Amino acid sequence: MNYIAENEQPIRIRVELGNRYISTQQEEKLKEMFANQQNFIVDHIISNVILKQTALDWKDDTAIKLYNKIIRSGQVLNVIGDLLLIGDVNPGGKVVATGNIYILGHLRGVAHAGSDGNKSSVIAASYMSPTQLRISDIISRSPDENAGGMMECGFIDPSSDQIIMDRISHLARTRSDLSVFERRIING
């Protein structure tokens, strides 16, 4: 175990657990053991299994929540995961989702997608004339003279780090991966 010379570069390794589950503490301990005893650094610990709770959380995170109502002035609708709203968001009303926001109706109020930091979230509406759009921590307000547009979608343009608008039909090109549960499972 001590045949590796002191000055040698550490070797980066990947630990495969197969169908075993270990807790976060155990994971830390494992990493520590490798780091202390040998000249290894653990890059990844990969397991085929996750906790049921984690799976349920992921599902909740990526599930589409359907609401059929008008969000009126002073009202706030908060959801975990994606929001599909059938109805309008009126001026003074607000919808917030940790995932994407899809509105089958008129968005006139405020919409905040990716509210806990997901910058790849999008906001789509049949009729788009919001007072403000927020994605993650990026805010854009509507131009003061805004006629609004039909079937539009707002998302963060990675090159400028600003919210830009495009037609919903163009979304498939830029975001073919709109948060699917399976993707989360595969990528962790």
Place this chain on the structure above:
Amino acid sequence: MGEAIVITSGKGGVGKTTTTANLGTSLALLEKKVCLIDTDIGLRNLDVVLGLENRIIYDIIDVVEERCKASQAMIKDKRFDCLYLLPAAQTNDKSALTPEGMIEIISELKSDFDYILIDCPAGIEQGFKNAVAGADKALVVTTPEKSSVRDADRIIGLLEQEDIEPPNLIINRIRNHMMKSGDMLDIDEIMQILSIDLIGIVADDDEVIKATNHGEPIAFQPNTKASIAYRNIARRILGESVPLQNLDQKVTFIDKLKKVFGKN
């Protein structure tokens, strides 16, 4: 059994008191027995608009605190035997009125009256909660201004949480030339945002202010634009289908409005 209707708006000064007085008068003209309740404690107005200020002896707080019976506090109108007013208190003892107190008074009045119209104070605080507590229905009054529509929307949201029928909308103080020139929200825009049923539109009419200052509701006059509008709303409350007044809007408007009422 009578029906209790609250007249509310959120924003102040859009015409709740004027609407209450005129709908009361119009329903009385149609020979309904009507009681108007002023719940704007500390800022009572309804008595002045009806010209009954000098007849007040007891008020609604006296009724709640059992210093008198509801029948003793009620004032009969000068013009109609079937129209009564239960006035608000002019003191600042606001906390005396509670939702429970209102429910009790209204359920007592329902056996004697066909309609109980409740004039709600501005705002969304305790006064609003009291005014809607005993109501079966609500009329939301707005003017064609953004801020007024915004507050109406807020109020509709709050009413949707109450145990009452979906509210109906009255658009008051319409100035036709301004709507046409796009300087005011038009009826269509307002309806799109609020998406509730429209029960009437009332023109902005100097005669309303004159009548108010004489303590005689405009609905009493035969043919001003506003008096016809209020009488039409009263008939719609009774379930009649009355086409909306033509305030010289674009034809498409009227067509859309007819659709709202399911006429033609």
